[in-house]
Amino acid sequence: MSSLVLVTGGAGFVGSHVVDELVERGDRVRVLDSLLPGAHGRRPDYLNPEAEYVWGDVRDPEIARAALRGADAVSHQAAMVGLGLDLGDIADYVSHNCLGTATLLGAMHDAGFAGRLVLASSMVVYGEGRYECELDGIASAPPRSLDDLRQGRFDPICPECGRALRPAAVSETAPADPRNVYAATKLHQEHLAAAFSREAGARATFLRYHNVYEPRMPRDTPYSGVAATFRSALERDDAPAVFEDGKQLRDFVHVRDVALANRLALDAPPGVDGAFNVASGQPRAVGDMARELSRVVAGPAPRVTGEFRRGDVRHVFASIDRARVELGYEPRVDFAAGLADFATASLR
Numbered sequence: 001m002s003s004l005v006l007v008t009g010g011a012g013f014v015g016s017h018v019v020d021e022l023v024e025r026g027d028r029v030r031v032l033d034s035l036l037p038g039a040h041g042r043r044p045d046y047l048n049p050e051a052e053y054v055w056g057d058v059r060d061p062e063i064a065r066a067a068l069r070g071a072d073a074v075s076h077q078a079a080m081v082g083l084g085l086d087l088g089d090i091a092d093y094v095s096h097n098c099l100g101t102a103t104l105l106g107a108m109h110d111a112g113f114a115g116r117l118v119l120a121s122s123m124v125v126y127g128e129g130r131y132e133c134e135l136d137g138i139a140s141a142p143p144r145s146l147d148d149l150r151q152g153r154f155d156p157i158c159p160e161c162g163r164a165l166r167p168a169a170v171s172e173t174a175p176a177d178p179r180n181v182y183a184a185t186k187l188h189q190e191h192l193a194a195a196f197s198r199e200a201g202a203r204a205t206f207l208r209y210h211n212v213y214e215p216r217m218p219r220d221t222p223y224s225g226v227a228a229t230f231r232s233a234l235e236r237d238d239a240p241a242v243f244e245d246g247k248q249l250r251d252f253v254h255v256r257d258v259a260l261a262n263r264l265a266l267d268a269p270p271g272v273d274g275a276f277n278v279a280s281g282q283p284r285a286v287g288d289m290a291r292e293l294s295r296v297v298a299g300p301a302p303r304v305t306g307e308f309r310r311g312d313v314r315h316v317f318a319s320i321d322r323a324r325v326e327l328g329y330e331p332r333v334d335f336a337a338g339l340a341d342f343a344t345a346s347l348r
Contacts (some may be wrong), residue, residue, distance in 0.1 A: 004028045006071040008058050008104065009078030010051065011035060011044055013216050014120065014258055015210070018075050020258040022266075023050045032058055032067040033078065036096075042115045046216060056104060058100045064107035066170035073116045073266050076104060079189075081184055090181050098192070105196040114202050118265045121206040121275065123170075123251075125187045127177030129316035131165035133158040139165055141314070143179060143259065144255045149308045154244045156314055167249055167315035169283070172208070172275040172322055180311035190275065203273055205265040207258075210279035210318050213338070214255035215345035227252065227342065230290050230302070234343075239300040243312070246287020251279040251317040254333035264327040276323045283317035289339070296343040 005022050009015040010031030022029050029051040035043060047053070056063035058078050068074070080096035101119075108117070115329035128141040141156035148154075156165050178184040190206045197204035213227035231238035261278040290302035 002026050002028050003072040004070050004073060005073045006030050006032060006067055007051075007075045007077060008032045008067075009076070009120075011047060011053075012039055012077060013214070014255055015075075015077035016046060016048070016216060017042065017214070017255045017259040018077060019048050019051050019263045020161055021256075021263050022075075023048050025263065026054075030054065030067060030071065032056060033182040034058070034062070038080065044216075046134065059095065059103050061103055061107060064104050065110060068104075068107050068111055068113065071113070071115070072079060073118070074104070074108065074113070075118045075120075075266065076101065076193075077120045079120065079186075080182075080203055087181065093181050093185050097182075098188045101189045101192050105192060108181045108196065108202070109200060114200060116266055116268070117197070117202055117204045118262055119189060119193045119204065119206045121190055121208045122183070122186045122242075123210045123277070123279070123318065124126060124180070124183035124207050125176045125178055125182065125190070125208065125315055126170050126174055127179040128156060128313045128315055129249075130168045130170040130174055131156065131315075132168050133161065133163055133165055136160045141165055146310070152245070152306060154248070154308070154314055160204045167317070168278075169317055169319040172277060179313060194253065197273065203268075203270060205268060205273055206275045207265060207278045208275055208318075209258055209317075210251040210253050210277065211341055212255050212258055213252055215342055216255070226250075226286060227289065227293075230293050231343065234293060234297050234299040237299065239292065239303040240290040241307070242290050242304045243307050243309065244314075245306070246285060246290070246302070248286050248312075249283045249315040249317050250286055251281070252289060252335065252339075253278060253280045253285050253331065254338040256333055257331045260330050260332065261323065261327065264329055266291060268327055272326050276327060276329075277318035277320050278323065278329070279318035279320055280335060281318065281320045282335065284335070292339055293343050294339050
């Protein structure tokens with residue numbers, strides 16, 4: 001008999017693609033999703049009819065236990081996302097992300113679960129990415145000061161010598177340094193899952209997603225991400241507004257590659273645990289992505305605003321060496337083709 005995989009948040013942008021990937025390879029899939037209004041204006045029309053759906057909140061212990069019944073593996077995608085810049089939202093982030101994860105883990109403990117847990121984490125746990133100084137070597141970039149940002153000094157400098165730092169790919173061994181509320185909750189989710197893994201003897205894998213894009217992204221919500229924000233502007237025939245100077249580096253990864261990474265992590269043999277970057281392995285400037293989107297749809301050129309958000313980091317892009325070696329992960333979606341598809345498809 002095929003495995004039963006519980007996918008929390010399986011009606012969401014990423015979670016629904018995980019569901020599709022697992023159904024396609026023959027798994028039985030059960031989805032637990034609360035259809036959180038911040039992510040869904042209505043029930044999505046792309047839901048896979050081959051999956052079983054439980055509509056409820058993972059923070060409810062009874063619902064979590066019922067959804068988990070008979071599951072051989074869990075893909076935990078449910079979360080409240082966004083930067084969490086307004087501390088007025090801090091309790092909501094902690095409740096959805098930390099309490100939700102704790103409640104799910106408690107239900108798994110009650111069920112004697114000893115299978116594989118795959119947790120959707122994020123590159124935001126790193127804070128700034130990896131930097132190198134030509135004089136001092138690998139350097140830790142301190143948080144950017146408000147005065148520097150206001151003066152348009154966006155790139156971090158070496159805390160030892162004051163020279164400009166050169167960004168480099170960040171690996172999973174980099175120390176965590178969450179710099180906003182959302183990032184703090186994602187790291188806490190990893191810690192909770194690791195504690196459960198040690199106590200229960202279960203296997204836990206944390207997939208640190210980088211900047212995910214694809215047409216199922218919601219528009220104009222905290223769940224949108226920068227790619228969907230640019231798309232929405234272009235649909236209004238507005239110039240995409242690019243923060244800072246547009247030269248900040250990110251790694252844009254197609255959601256189908258994220259779904260592939262989830263499948264590979266669920267299949268990983270014992271001993272393949274811990275954190276893995278899920279990305280394309282090809283850093284790109286945010287401004288360049290905006291320009292490419294504008295070019296594909298023959299829309300207005302991006303407008304570089306110089307504006308900034310205190311919770312943003314300057315450069316963060318991934319090394320995917322560990323995922324390649326231990327999971328067999330290799331991105332399948334070419335950036336140009338994926339972006340062209342994203343640029344012309346309707347957002348929800």
